Amino acid sequence: MHSLKVLILEDNPFQRMALHQMLNANQVFDVLTAGSVEAALCELEQRGPVDIALCDLHMDGEDGLSLIGYLADTGQAGAVIILSSAEASVLDSAAQLARQRGVRILGALQKPASAAAIGALLAQRLSLAGAPETARFEYTEPTALPPLDSAHDYRAQWIPYFQPKVGAGGELVGVELLARWQHPTLGLLAPGRFLPQLEQAGLITVLTWHMLELALSLSHRLLMSRGRALPVAVNIPPQLLDQPDFVPGLQLLLERFAVQPQMLTLEVIEQSARQMAVVQFENLLRLRMAGCRLSIDDFGTGASNIQRLLELPFNELKIPAEFVRGMAEDRRKSAVVGGALFMAKRMALDVVVEGVETAEDYAAVSMLGSPAIQGYFIARPMGEADLMNWLDDLEHRPEHVLAFRSIRPDRAPAGK
Structure with a gap:
């Protein structure tokens, strides 16, 4: 880890020195230190961006949230570790706020932090980057x-x-299709770089139909080559459900690729609490009548998700990453996920838990039930060629691609 460049924001001189020594103990020697947000900004201006910022929340003067906001606006840190003596709920809320602003949070540690805990988060930074x-x-x-x-x-x-x-x-269980843009001059773009512009240009519907076609094409090709169609999931924007010809068009696409409707899951995002239009309601019902699976995406984050579960014929709910990250250490998150799993079981709904990134969170989810798991701990999003290799490894060498094979089934999640 000696190549990492780290900024410490800590106003207590003794704790700042202790953190510096902990980084050195983890073979990190390129360290910037600051006792205030102003000093941190000066360090970044003079010495350039960092891989990781260790950020205390409580400061004299501007607090640590101010630095996190600056890092969100400028991108001058690859990731952030939050440090504080505040209670766990405050740390969790600060981490959630940072994530909403687009900052990668490696962890939120209560003081006093240990060299081992910091070392584990530093290793996670390298692991998530997939870099040497x-x-x-x-x-x-x-x-x-x-x-x-x-x-x-x-x-x-x-x-x-x-x-x-x-x-x-x-x-x-299947794969979720995630759109990327291979731009001729800007390279490979993630959705956050282009979806707002597509919305403004009225191209979201074109993108969605394109993704549906690619999903069903892959499912059919695997049916032909391996004898079993691949279950695929595609996000469906609300405006597509407004179109009366959506369901007939999708049925024609399914017939074209000879894929059974149950192989396709349509993930519906609840964007607001507004009353669902009759045409949307009817389209969802016709999709289920046609045999397609319906998933309510980001369950629990919309204003009327539970009402929608009662009104509409969903097969599945997806528990979003916001409720999953760090749940091994957070009883509140564990209670939310456990409650959702219990409710889904009583309603005969399948569950997908997304955003599972660590062994600890995987173990915590497993202690609550047996949902489908999606997240970096299982596999990152990948191109088609890499997916084929991953599927081959899953069939012939599952221990090479499924890290949870090394977790004992009787292991209790941390913090329980």
Whole structure:
């Protein structure tokens, strides 16, 4: 870990020195220290961006949230570790606020932190980046996406990435299709870089139909080559459900690729508490009547998700990452996830828990039930060629791709 560059924001001189020594003990020697937010900004200006910022919340003057806000706006830290003597709920809320602003949070530690705990988070930074130890984060301001022409055909540049979902025993449940843009000048773009512009240009519907076609094409090709269609899930924006011809068009697509409707899960995002239009309600009902599976995405984050579960014929609910990250250490999150799993079981709904990134959170979820699992702990989103290799490994060498094979089933989650 010697190549990491780390900033410490801590106003207590003794604790600042102790943190510096803990980093040195973890073979991190490129360390910037600051006793105030102002001093931290000066260090970043003079010495450039860092891989990780260790950020205390309580400070004299501007607090640690101010620095996190600055890092969110400028991207001058690859990740952040929050340190504080505050109660766990405050740390969790601070981490959630940072994530909403686009900051990668490695963890939130209560003081006094230990060298081992910090070392584990440093290792996680390298693991999540998928980079060798010689790698270093370098920030560059993202180049703005040029204005889009709503009449232009961009479909050749929109490519699918796939994130597998597995069951409690390691069996493949399916994959979720995630859109990427292979831009001719800007390179591979994540959705956050282009979805707002597509919304403004009125191209979200075109993108969704393209993703549906790619999903069903892959499912059919695997049916032909391996004897079993691949279950696929695609996000459906609300505006597509407004279109009366959506269901007939989807049925034609299913017939074209000879894929059974139950192989397709449509993940519906609840964006507001507004009353669902009759055409949307009817389209969802017809989709279920046709045999497609319906999933309510980001369950618990909308204003009327429970009402929707009672009104609409969903097969599945997805528990979002906000409730899952750190649940091994947070009884409140564990209670929320456990309650959702209990409710889903009573309603005969399948459950997908997404955002499972660590062995501890996987173990905590497993103690509450046997949902399908999705997240970096299982597999990152990947291109089609990498997915084929991953599926081969899952079939022939599952221990190489499923890290939870090393977790004992009787292991109790940390903090319980």
